[in-house]
Structures are given as structure tokens and as C-alpha cells.
Amino acid sequence: EQDKRGQVAAADRLEALLREKGLLYESRIAPRMVGFDPCNRDGEGGNPLNVLALASEIAACGWSPAEVSKAICAEVVPRDVSIEQFNRKLSTDSGMAPVEENSIHYASLACGHTNYVLRCIGAGVPSSCRYLSENGHMSVAKLAQRDPLMADVVASGLHWTVIKWQVRVFYPSAMKFIQSARNISSTMFRQES
Secondary structure (H helix, E strand, O other), rough: OOOOOOHHHHHHHHHHHHHOOOOOEEEEEOOEEEOOOHHHHHHHHOOOHHHHHHHHHHHOOOOHHHHHHOOEEEEOOOOOOHHHHHHHHHHHOOOOOOOOOOOOOEEEEEEEHHHHHHHHHHHHHHHOOOOOEEEEEEEEHHHHOOOHHHHHHHHHEEEEEEOHHHHHOOOOOHHHHHHHHHHHHHHHOOOOO
């Protein structure tokens, strides 16, 4: 936290240290298995309205693997249901994909809104987006006609950097630090005049 190089550079170094200790790895994970981490966005986790708007924006612009290259999540502590309950509460009556029992095994620190977009498409949530919806619901088949790469990611999931659950227990401040650094770019955008 006292690193003089700045928060993002320090987070890079922290991730490298976790990897050296065998506490960080890479994996492709199905969207339905990843929820928002409660520490994400200072306890907000995610915003359902942002998810639904983002779904339309990505569908209109086209899928880009480079845009999700910093996806990072953490394993859920075994037998801890608090993260699944947190996501169920966020998803219930919000227009987002439902959270099935015993389905959340990872919690996103960055790229969580994008992952929820994939969850929503896979679940066929109500939508009027002309690029995504068919008969009033998001449709993987409709998406595949326009953007087969994105439709494939709905099924296969993002490529994640994964922090092992032990970090949550033994180094809890690391989780918050990494999520803050990885989401800093979304708070730095300046509107053009």
C-alpha cells in the first residue's frame, strides 16, 4: 500500500507475488459460476442497470477479447454461501439472470459487469435490444448471427486470473486493493468537450 509507483503498478506487483506463492492462476470459467465480489465497487458489487445497458453497448460495438484481458476473480471460500447470497439479492427482481443454488464458485474483482452480461444472455433475460433480443428476450442464437465470438464466450466464459480462496482469509486487504486498482480506469474517463 505504500508503494511509490502508484496503485495500478502496485497491484501488478501484488499479483506477481501471489503467483510466485502459488495463490494465483489462470482459468476459463463459465459465466454462471462467477458472481460479483462484495468488496467490488466499495460494497456495491454491481449495478443491474449498468449490466443491461452494457449488454446492448457490447452487442452494438462487437465483442473484443482485449477489452476483458484484465478479468480477475477470487475463489469463494469453501462452504461459504455469503457471496452467493449477495449475488442472489442483487439479481432478484432486477432484470438480471437468476442465481441458482450452489452455482457461484468465484467472485469478480474486475470485469464483473461484463460477466453478468454473459450470464444474462445465457439466461435469456427480458430485453428489447435489437442486437440481442428475440421475442422480447436475450437470445444466444440471435447474438450468434451477428457476433459468433461473443456467443461463444456466453457458453465458454471469460479467461480469468483467479486468486485462491486463502488470500481472502489471510490477506483480505489484498482483495480490496486489487479490485480498486483494476477498476480505476472506469473512474478515470474524462468526457470530451
